[in-house]
Amino acid sequence: MKKNWLFGTISILMICITVFSFTSKRAVNSPSARIQTIIIDAGHGFKGSLSAGDGAFGSEVYEDKVTYEVAKKVVDEIKKQLPDVRVLESRPTPFFVGLHERANFANENKGNLFVSIHCNYAPKLREVRMEGHRQETYYVYSGKGKKKKKIKKTRTVPIYKTYYHPNPANGTETYVFAAHKTDDKEDIIMENGDVFQNEKDDSTFNVNINDPIVKQQVALWTKQFFSNSVKLATIVEEEFTGIGRFSRGVKQRQKGIWVLQATAMPSILIELGFLSYRPEEEFLMSDDGQQQMAASITRSIKRYKDLVEKGPTVQNINGRK
Numbered sequence: 001m002k003k004n005w006l007f008g009t010i011s012i013l014m015i016c017i018t019v020f021s022f023t024s025k026r027a028v029n030s031p032s033a034r035i036q037t038i039i040i041d042a043g044h045g046f047k048g049s050l051s052a053g054d055g056a057f058g059s060e061v062y063e064d065k066v067t068y069e070v071a072k073k074v075v076d077e078i079k080k081q082l083p084d085v086r087v088l089e090s091r092p093t094p095f096f097v098g099l100h101e102r103a104n105f106a107n108e109n110k111g112n113l114f115v116s117i118h119c120n121y122a123p124k125l126r127e128v129r130m131e132g133h134r135q136e137t138y139y140v141y142s143g144k145g146k147k148k149k150k151i152k153k154t155r156t157v158p159i160y161k162t163y164y165h166p167n168p169a170n171g172t173e174t175y176v177f178a179a180h181k182t183d184d185k186e187d188i189i190m191e192n193g194d195v196f197q198n199e200k201d202d203s204t205f206n207v208n209i210n211d212p213i214v215k216q217q218v219a220l221w222t223k224q225f226f227s228n229s230v231k232l233a234t235i236v237e238e239e240f241t242g243i244g245r246f247s248r249g250v251k252q253r254q255k256g257i258w259v260l261q262a263t264a265m266p267s268i269l270i271e272l273g274f275l276s277y278r279p280e281e282e283f284l285m286s287d288d289g290q291q292q293m294a295a296s297i298t299r300s301i302k303r304y305k306d307l308v309e310k311g312p313t314v315q316n317i318n319g320r321k
């Protein structure tokens with residue numbers, strides 16, 4: 001009995017130490033900590049001489065070129081406006097980079113923010129019109145055996161023609177990953193936990209990832225990343241509206257954006273506009289349009305940074321500001 005009591009006390013003490021180590025270590029990299037490293041991710045990429053481009057295509061330009069040029073401008077703007085921040089590119093050249101590679105790059109560099117830049121596309125609208133009629137010949141058979149007769153007949157049938165129209169869909173959209181689909185994201189956060197475990201200066205740091213308390217902590221982190229992603233996405237769309245762009249709002253994608261689900265940091269995906277809509281394609285191809293978008297994105301990041309670093313409503317997981 002006495003032995004059990006002692007064992008129980010030691011166990012509780014061990015759990016407390018573990019959880020304390022876990023939370024205090026995490027505070028360094030918590031979603032509300034200082035934003036020191038921003039990852040700018042230019043969507044898609046040139047896959048070699050055999051293909052003209054990658055991603056969505058307008059009448060003149062492929063998405064990979066627009067995202068690359070806007071991303072470069074965002075990087076330049078951040079360097080100018082936020083000189084104390086480290087800004088890194090997950091796709092630094094025009095060439096394609098795989099999604100896993102992008103996410104690993106962001107995680108390995110301990111990014112505090114992941115901003116992926118893309119362009120939208122809407123397929124042409126298909127319209128089928130009836131345009132007049134024509135005579136069609138067909139045959140019927142009557143009788144049986146040797147008496148069987150083939151009779152030629154005619155009938156009137158409508159003529160249909162298919163037309164394709166430019167899709168008028170336009171505007172900006174900013175995506176956040178689905179909050180309930182957290183498994184992948186939690187796994188990656190746990191992997192970061194392993195990195196901390198291996199740090200030389202803290203040999204006693206040992207997290208049992210199957211511990212329900214630790215699991216709960218990770219779930220909370222995932223939620224915090226989500227809410228910060230929504231905050232940033234909302235600011236981005238506000239800034240786009242401010243320069244006269246039509247905003248389709250902040251949206252949530254259930255699947256298909258592995259980069260956003262696998263990065264252990266608040267992350268958003270910006271759709272700059274529709275390349276299928278000629279006025280937006282022209283705007284996004286122009287140096288001025290790209291510069292305006294890059295400046296808006298940078299202003300949003302700056303506002304978000306101020307909000308999470310100084311804002312009264314944001315607290316880290318230990319309850320401290």
Ligand SMILES: [Zn+2]
Pocket residue numbers: 043044055056063118119
């Ligand atoms: Zn894209």
